[in-house]
Amino acid sequence: MFVRVYDKLNSRYYKSIVYGTINVGWFLQYIVLNPLKNCFELVEYLDKSIEPAQPLVETIQRDNDDFIVYENALLLKYKHYCKKNEKYMNIDKLCGYTDVCENFEFIADIIDNKSVLAEKYKIKLRQLSDKDKWDYIQTQEDANEFMKLFVGFHDSTLDKLVYVEEHGYTGVTAIFDNSGWYGVVELCFEGLLELNIRPAKENYDRYIYEATMLVENETVFWADGYMENEDPAYNGSYIKAMNLKWRKIV
Template sequence: MVEENKKIKLSKYTPKVRCLHDEEEWNYICSQKDADEFMEAFVGFHDSTMDTMKYEENSEERRLTVIFDNSGWYGVVELCFEGLIAMNLRPAQENYSNEIYSACLIVGENQEIFWADEYQEKVDMSYEGSYIKALNLKWRKIK
């Protein structure tokens, strides 16, 4: 029998706190402020290209690593989306350029991360372009 609305003492429940063991190597997006600062530094992904994408999954994690090249403005960055929730990939059509002109990076109400290859006001899972939604995002400049 399942008891509903049962109160428990906080001392009996200790949630796991995520250990950021790689803070020396990576920058974490933990808030909308972090996302906005990254977007400003990376010039909103303007003229960047999505060069490489690697997906890894095992019984404990789902990770998507994406390399974006914005050499004309900022350089090359590696974004690591951990706890992947959803991804929609829409490559450029034939005879079209693959540059991204604007993008969005949103930290949602439940702290989930949403990236899309076009500016969005809010998380929009019905967006028909490329998007990534995950529980966590970390990034680093690699060139």
């Protein structure tokens, strides 16, 4: 599972793979890795200080096939550890990677302190499962490099767009053809925030002559026209998402 986390204390965002979750619903908490501090953090799913409560953790990719679910009888070993070591033990459900959930000392530590240095425990640091299949746009430098490679979308066309909405996931896959300069690429926008597509009018061609790609606050904004800053009043096509990855297909 890949998420965007809002660090309320420092008013900034960061992205992380989820290493585990504790409890469910109103009491749900995420175990994530803060790359800005190189520490594991226990983050509340909801900011309950405002009404209505708002998510502090937003899902980008919901890939948790390797998660193990511990509840009922499977939690007895952990509860025995807590009782023996006088630790907090009121957990109804624990999900995550095996090396995380069965490291009782780590679980008790992060519940007590909310933050644990990454090097303190022998927990395997994960990579995105599809990182060898896609190039990720993570910084403005990544965006600039792609724009240079794809010639700023000059003379390209948007040939296909597929919108996907599932439980805990929204995404758009767009196929752009720029065969005259580079080739055909597939852009996958995940954790979709905004989508506005305006086809060419009857008396216009469908070619894109310039475009924009901006990375800010762990989001990516793409538009089929040039602009210095994100403009919500732009009357062309634009897509905004928490994550963007791409690959050349032709």
